[in-house]
Amino acid sequence: MIEVRNLVHRYGDARAVDGVSLTLADGEFVVVAGPNGSGKTTLVRHFNGLSTPDEGSVLVDGHDVTDHPVTARSSVAMVFQDPRECFVAATVGADVAFGPANLGLTHDAIEERRERALRAVRMDGREDERIDELSGGEQARVAIAGALAMDPTHLVLDEPFAGLDWPAREAVLDHLQALHERGTGVVVVTHDLRDVAASADRIVVLSDGRIALDGPLDAVEDRLAEFGVRPP
Numbered sequence: 001m002i003e004v005r006n007l008v009h010r011y012g013d014a015r016a017v018d019g020v021s022l023t024l025a026d027g028e029f030v031v032v033a034g035p036n037g038s039g040k041t042t043l044v045r046h047f048n049g050l051s052t053p054d055e056g057s058v059l060v061d062g063h064d065v066t067d068h069p070v071t072a073r074s075s076v077a078m079v080f081q082d083p084r085e086c087f088v089a090a091t092v093g094a095d096v097a098f099g100p101a102n103l104g105l106t107h108d109a110i111e112e113r114r115e116r117a118l119r120a121v122r123m124d125g126r127e128d129e130r131i132d133e134l135s136g137g138e139q140a141r142v143a144i145a146g147a148l149a150m151d152p153t154h155l156v157l158d159e160p161f162a163g164l165d166w167p168a169r170e171a172v173l174d175h176l177q178a179l180h181e182r183g184t185g186v187v188v189v190t191h192d193l194r195d196v197a198a199s200a201d202r203i204v205v206l207s208d209g210r211i212a213l214d215g216p217l218d219a220v221e222d223r224l225a226e227f228g229v230r231p232p
C-alpha cells in the first residue's frame with residue numbers, strides 16, 4: 001500500500017504538490033490525470049522516494065520512503081515518460097537483469113526474473129538485441145520489463161503511451177491489464193484518458209497540485225472537463 005500524507009513539494013516559492021493525501025491499495029489500477037503542470041510527475045516521483053517531501057510524508061507498506069528508500073524502490077517500480085531514461089545497459093537482457101542483480105539475488109534468481117519479465121511483455125528471446133535499435137514501442141516494453149523484474153507491488157508509469165503509435169499503445173495497455181489481473185498495482189500518469197480510463201479502478205485528477213477529483217470513471221466523468229481533462 002502507498003500512503004501519501006499531506007504531501008507538499010515546492011520548486012522555489014511554487015507549490016507543485018500542495019497538500020495531497022492519497023492511499024493506493026495493493027492491486028488497484030489508478031490513473032493520475034490532469035492538465036500540463038498540474039503536478040502529476042512531481043507527485044508520483046514521491047511514491048518510491050525519488051523526491052523528498054518538503055512537508056508531509058509517503059509510506060510504502062507502512063515504511064516512510066525517506067527513511068527506507070531501498071525498500072520503497074523494490075516495492076514501487078517507476079517507468080519514466082522517455083523509456084531511454086530507464087535504461088542502464090546496451091542490450092535488452094543486460095538491462096532487465098540489472099535491477100535484480102542490484103538486489104543481490106543469486107544468478108538463477110536473476111535469470112528467472114529476467115525471463116519472466118521479458119515474457120510478460122513478449123520480448124523473450126530478444127535478450128541479445130541492442131536497445132537503441134528497437135522501435136519506440138519495443139523500448140517502452142523493455143522499460144516495463146526492467147521495472148517488472150524488480151517484482152514490484154506497484155508499477156508506476158509516467159505517460160507510457162506518449163510517442164507510441166496505436167498498435168504499440170494497445171500492446172502496452174494489454175500488458176498493464178494483464179499485470180493488474182495478476183494482482184500488481186498499476187499507476188498510470190496521463191493527461192489523456194482515452195487509452196486507460198476503461199481499465200482504471202479509479203481516476204485521480206490533479207489541478208494546481210491538489211486533488212480535484214478522485215473516484216471511479218462514472219463518478220468523475222461529468223466533471224473532468226472542468227479541470228482540463230478531456231473525457232474518454
Ligand SMILES: Nc1ncnc2c1ncn2[C@@H]1O[C@H](COP(=O)(O)OP(=O)(O)OP(=O)(O)O)[C@@H](O)[C@H]1O
Nearest residue numbers: 011012016034035036037038039040041042043191
Ligand atoms: N525541476 C523543476 N524546477 C522547477 N519547476 C518545476 C520543475 N519540475 C516541474 N516544475 C513545475 O512544477 C509544476 C508541476 O510540474 P509537473 O511536471 O509535476 O506537472 P505534470 O502534471 O506532470 O505536467 P506534464 O503533464 O506537463 O508532464 C509545473 O508548474 C512545472 O513547471
